Amino acid sequence: VISEAADELSVDAYVIGGYVRDHILERGEPKDIDIVAVGSGIELAKKVSEKLPNKPKVQVFKNFGTAMLRADDHEIEFVGARKESYRKDSRKPIVEDGTLEDDQNRRDFTINALALKLNKDGFGDLLDPFNGYEDLNKKVIRTPLDPDITYSDDPLRMYRAIRFATQLNFIIEAESLKAIKRNRDRIKIISKERIVDELNKILLSEKPSKGFALLYKTGLLKKILPELTALQGIDEVEGQKHKDNFWHTLEVVDNISENTDDLWLRWAALLHDIGKAPTKKFHKKIGWTFHGHEFVGAKMVYKLFKRLRLPLNEKMKFVQKMVLLSSRPIAIADENVTDSAVRRLVFDAGDNIEDLMTLCEADITTKNPKRFKKYHN
Numbered sequence: 533v534i535s536e537a538a539d540e541l542s543v544d545a546y547v548i549g550g551y552v553r554d555h556i557l558e559r560g561e562p563k564d565i566d567i568v569a570v571g572s573g574i575e576l577a578k579k580v581s582e583k584l585p586n587k588p589k590v591q592v593f594k595n596f597g598t599a600m601l602r603a604d605d606h607e608i609e610f611v612g613a614r615k616e617s618y619r620k621d622s623r624k625p626i627v628e629d630g631t632l633e634d635d636q637n638r639r640d641f642t643i644n645a646l647a648l649k650l651n652k653d654g655f656g657d658l659l660d661p662f663n664g665y666e667d668l669n670k671k672v673i674r675t676p677l678d679p680d681i682t683y684s685d686d687p688l689r690m691y692r693a694i695r696f697a698t699q700l701n702f703i704i705e706a707e708s709l710k711a712i713k714r715n716r717d718r719i720k721i722i723s724k725e726r727i728v729d730e731l732n733k734i735l736l737s738e739k740p741s742k743g744f745a746l747l748y749k750t751g752l753l754k755k756i757l758p759e760l761t762a763l764q765g766i767d768e769v770e771g772q773k774h775k776d777n778f779w780h781t782l783e784v785v786d787n788i789s790e791n792t793d794d795l796w797l798r799w800a801a802l803l804h805d806i807g808k809a810p811t812k813k814f815h816k817k818i819g820w821t822f823h824g825h826e827f828v829g830a831k832m833v834y835k836l837f838k839r840l841r842l843p844l845n846e847k848m849k850f851v852q853k854m855v856l857l858s859s860r861p862i863a864i865a866d867e868n869v870t871d872s873a874v875r876r877l878v879f880d881a882g883d884n885i886e887d888l889m890t891l892c893e894a895d896i897t898t899k900n901p902k903r904f905k906k907y908h909n
């Protein structure tokens with residue numbers, strides 16, 4: 533239908549971006565379809581709607597020059613090919629009409645710049661000016677233009693690079709990785725909400741530790757979750773060491789992700805030890821202790837969620853409760869637990885008890901943060 537509509541309007545139309553990428557990778561039928569028209573995207577959307585049997589409503593976003601309609605469970609977005617330029621203080625570009633190449637130039641990664649022609653003449657031709665197809669096969673994340681420019685123009689792309697590397701199990705090309713490190717201070721111009729969207733997608737991946745290890749290595753994690761990076765490192769006093777709680781945490785997140793797709797339980801796993809950095813003490817007789825870290829951690833969750841503009845609702849309370857409870861998995865598993873505070877917590881857990889046990893299980897089965905760290909290097 534889109535093909536016919538484009539031919540009737542005599543505009544060239546292409547399907548571009550994530551749909552093409554996921555189609556080639558055989559990641560299942562993507563829900564979102566992005567169409568670029570070399571001409572008016574809005575006119576093309578209207579024409580497509582006219583041709584569809586149920587004439588779906590076309591939502592027009594005049595300011596953005598885009599239009600969207602829903603058909604067969606798909607959200608189809610139409611945009612006119614555009615050229616973008618950036619100012620230093622904003623990730624919102626100045627936009628003007630452009631060619632298909634201009635439109636491919638503005639894309640974040642080579643694997644997201646692939647376009648398939650939809651017009652009858654040349655239907656199915658792959659337009660791939662940056663060898664994105666090869667990068668898909670080589671499993672590489674690479675920017676179409678100079679990575680320093682790409683990341684500086686829109687710093688959200690640094691998080692997107694790490695998110696795609698995690699979701700697709702790709703590597704980030706070395707030059708790109710260096711550019712992310714160089715440009716990390718640019719993240720000050722991105723809204724917290726957008727960063728959190730990317731963090732959520734990383735957390736919902738099969739192996740979230742991959743993303744968090746990359747965020748850590750590039751210095752992006754410290755910018756957004758300093759409470760977490762503060763857990764990194766091993767101190768030694770009088771020959772006694774504690775475990776590296778950062779790498780331990782990542783291992784717990786992976787373990788729990790094998791058992792649950794619940795985003796908030798995964799957040800709880802990520803934050804379950806954050807009270808350990810500020811409560812760490814060395815006692816001559818006992819060794820390293822983290823007394824009260826569960827209570828301190830629960831308070832930190834509140835502040836952290838507020839800062840990240842995450843919902844301060846039931847979900848936040850759930851994460852807080854899990855952090856508070858997750859600290860004593862072995863004590864909880866032990867019926868003879870004597871610590872009254874812990875007993876009360878278990879008692880109060882109510883409906884959360886199963887989630888709690890999943891979280892505890894993930895914690896207990898964590899064996900070797902040191903080896904885990906090595907694996908990520």
Ligand code: ATP
Pocket residue numbers: 548549550551564566638639640641644645686688689
């Ligand atoms: P997913 O649906 O998994 O998030 P996607 O690639 O469809 O993947 P979208 O955020 O929907 O991601 O973006 C659609 C397309 O728009 C991308 O494939 C890419 O070509 C382009 N794009 C999105 N965000 C950016 C950005 N910040 N900079 C440059 N291009 C972008």
